[in-house]
Amino acid sequence: MRNLLILLVCMTVVTGTAAVSSQDQPLRELAEAHGIYIGAAAQSDLLEGDYAGVLSREFNLLTTEWETKMCVTHPTPSTYDFERTDKLLAFADEHQMIVRGHTLLWHECFPDWLASGDYTREEAIDIMREYIHTVVERYKGRIAIWDVVNEGITDNGLFRSTPWYRMIGEDYIDLAFRFTHEADPDALLFYNDYGAEVLNRKSDAVYELVSELVENDVPIHGVGLQMHLQVGDVGDGRYINREAVTENINRLGDLGLQVHLTELDFKHPGKADESVFERQARDYREVVEICLAAEPCTAIIVWGVTDLYSWRKSFDNNPDAAPLLFDENYQPKPAYTAVQQALAEFTPEDDPA
Ligand code: XIL
DSSP states (O other): OHHHHHHHHHHHHHHOOSSOOGGGSOHHHHHHHHTOEEEEEEOGGGOSHHHHHHHHHHOSEEEESSTTSHHHHOOBTTBOOOHHHHHHHHHHHHTTOEEEEEEEEOSSSOOHHHHSOOOOHHHHHHHHHHHHHHHHHHTTTTSOEEEEEESOBOTTSSBOOOHHHHHHOTTHHHHHHHHHHHHOTTSEEEEEESSOSSSSHHHHHHHHHHHHHHHTTOOOOEEEEOOEEETTOBSTTSSBOHHHHHHHHHHHHHTTOEEEEEEEEEEOSSSOOHHHHHHHHHHHHHHHHHHHHSTTEEEEEESOSOGGGOTHHHHTTOTTOOOSSBOTTSOBOHHHHHHHHHHHHOOGGGOOO
């Protein structure tokens, strides 16, 4: 069935005679034909007008960009705040989108009260247990996928010295996955990181970490590769070369894990001209093709809906940053067309399903 759908899409593109061509087809329909998710990081205070229109039309998954980070959900020792996450979930329900909860444990957006407290290991474990149970149980059956731990490994392949690590020790990761699974046994649980896309010290350490978790029967179901990239990063001899990424994805797959490309975007210096946008489009296309060709890769998520609200503007201090698929007026960029074509034209023979 999956292959038949793909074949129909391809015939439509080639003949151009049928009513539906890839040009009319939203990304989510094209992705569904491959059995993968296509998602975007979303912000709860923007869910109207063009933003809501593009998000719901093109994507079948949304990631909570900010709203489920700990400093937002658990701002004081005795309070929780779910208002913003609730808004995103209502939107996702209305538009039949699956939700990735991002992220339970991270060294950023770490609440001040916890950072400044003086807790013993046992106290910290109790706090973590209560926090994870409260958040994950509230969204049981609704947030289908959780990034349980974000960015726990350094570029040198060591445990990052996060507040959780300092309070609890190495097994904070193990405990976090177990608590999340207790709270929602059906949720898919991911370890997520950047700079671990190819074969390097960091991805080796991530591989080692998740291998141990799997070996110890810790409930983990996937690894998120963030893919915050730069225009020109993709191709032979470049950072993202097909062979290395594929090998990395497949070795994780061999452990029984899924891989999601969780935060894809392509930055560039200054203001992008046409040639930068063309190169960006090629880069996007190749990343999509890499995922489609690798069986363990089951989701591609871009880190935002429109260039207008990309985190890159402030993070890189570049007001002209345009790293995403839609421009500031919600018009599709060459990158959008490239992703659309990659999804439409990927042939069934290449499809691992
Ligand atoms: C960023 C969000 O996009 C911003 O809105 C927020 O201010 C800071 O965090 N890696 C991650 C994401 O895992 O959580 C970060 O998101 C981007 C880098």
